[in-house]
Amino acid sequence: MPELGFSSCPSTEPRGLGKSVQVRLASKFYGDFAALKDVTLTVNPGEFLTLLGPSGSGKTTMMMAIAGFTDLSSGTILIDETRIDHLPPNRRNIGVVFQHLALFPHMSVADNVAFPLRMRGVPEDEVRVRVRRVLELVELPAFGERLPSQLSGGQQQRVAFARAVVFDPPVLLLDEPLGALDRKLRESMQAELKRLQRQLGITTIMVTHDQEEALTISDRIAVMSNGQLEQIGSPEELYQYPATPFVADFVGDTNRIMGTVRTIAGEFCTILTTGAIECTGQTRHGHDASVAALVVRPEHVLVGQEVADVANRFDGVIENVTYAGDSIKYVIRISREDTLVARTRNVRHQPRLRVGDATIVGWRPDDAVVFVPMNSISECRN
Ligand SMILES: Nc1ncnc2c1ncn2[C@@H]1O[C@H](COP(=O)(O)OP(=O)(O)OP(=O)(O)O)[C@@H](O)[C@H]1O
Ligand SMILES: [Mg+2]
Incomplete structure (x- = not known):
């Protein structure tokens, strides 16, 4: 395993873990139905990109394909110029927080966070150091012994984030990570998420339905509709210069x-x-x-x-x-x-x-x- 930042780098400077993600001409068919159609997209190292689009537009399909839980029908996916689309999920080295991938309920917070490290055979004394560091990062240092059921929704989300980044992945995928939270908590978690992402410099792709959240948190937004990319650009570009009536309608009133x-x-x-x-x-x-x-x-x-x-x-x-x-x-x-x-x-x-x-x-x-x-x-x- 390469030298990993959590064991060695307590600095607040961006850590620069991020690598580029390239999706080239990706398609996914279920029978005749195309959930993704020839999607080409490059996410820059350290960038926060949001996939925004209506229900059924292919956002989760895209994330599952990048994470390796869904095979593409055609197309390629590269991380930092290396093809990964033929690798199993555990060999892609990607952190994921999916809404339906909850914390393990019977494991303590510390064991949940330690899980990806133990899977990778990291020695126990290093596991302890890293779990402590990442729990400090998400501001839950005293919560290691609790069970997930003893945490609030926002605290559970932060533990899920800690578990996704503890092994220093260059790429992080977040599928509706804040979907279950009420508006106030959601807004404070958005700021938190952005701070953590910046601090680590991880290339991040997040899915949301919520256009306000996308405008607030993203470096760029990719708007999807019917399995295709409608437009990709900065929040300001999309808002001021929508390329299609669909984007104008969907991003902002x-x-x-x-x-x-x-x-x-x-x-x-x-x-x-x-x-x-x-x-x-x-x-x-x-x-x-x-x-x-x-x-x-x-x-x-x-x-x-x-x-x-x-x-x-x-x-x-x-x-x-x-x-x-x-x-x-x-x-x-x-x-x-x-x-x-x-x-x-x-x-x-x-x-x-x-x-x-x-x-x-x-x-x-x-x-x-x-x-x-x-x-x-x-x-x-x-
Ligand atoms: N296993 C499957 N078999 C058949 N169709 C599928 C399958 N998985 C997804 N689809 C279809 O692919 C399309 C895209 O689904 P996807 O889950 O990517 O949408 P989404 O943009 O994430 O939507 P939501 O915002 O509701 O989560 C949908 O029409 C869905 O019904
Ligand atoms: Mg989805």
Whole structure:
């Protein structure tokens, strides 16, 4: 076994354990059904990558394939340029925390954490040192003798994390590791997880349903849909520059307005909605559908005096008002067919609009994106 960091390196500097993970043209078929279709993805050493996508989109299949619990139908997986897809799970040297892979209930916390080391034949005196170090890292140094049932949910998650990293794996896979926790605990565990991952420098791939969690914790996010990668990028890239309407919908809240392309002038495209509204946003070509889709974030929808002289301005009527603490959400009808959601900052003492109020609503064209169908580009260019 190589020299391992937990026995020798108490420093808080990033430990740089991480290695790159490359998935190349990975497919997984169950009969005719493709759970993964030609997925190609590189995760950089030490990077925190999140797989985000709806239920059934192939996230767990991808993790199981990397961990070695599922064989690919085709494609390859490499860690640091070395192919691992033909190796059994225990020879891939990957740490895993899967929601369904619980702690061993009859073993103490210390024995749970020691398990991967004992499996690898690490001498007992070194096992003791390493278990102590990793339990300090997850801030549970006094919990070694307890059984998992004597811990809170968050403490159990930290023990599971300790067990996954105790053998210094270069790669860590986390499948919905925080799924069972309540919101407050989940948020503090996110920060904890990120701190531990940074400290160790382990390349980490995490699955989540929760887009807010993905935006907060990740260096990059890979959005999956129907077994394929829709887009991969930093949280900001995905939020500001979604490549497809699906990504715009899935990452953050958004308004989506459908229509037909009227004009494309320079980088802007104007569409005519089914409710006969003309509105403009930045052109994004190559949309794989027959109608155009304009997307604009609720926080970019301006209401009342905020609208000033922006190019897209419409008369609207407030249809619904939701109080969300730090913000107010308005649903505003702008035509018989079209409504917009606007999220405005909740400023105390400022008059609030009420249901039935008439107002003006709009957005800056460069705050909206129009996904232009492939077939309507040449017809509509000015
Ligand atoms: N053993 C199997 N046999 C047949 N189909 C399977 C099998 N395992 C997974 N699938 C199918 O593959 C698809 C992807 O499943 P996967 O578990 O990867 O989804 P997921 O993105 O992790 O979803 P969730 O968010 O619900 O966990 C699903 O449609 C699922 O039904
Ligand atoms: Mg899953």
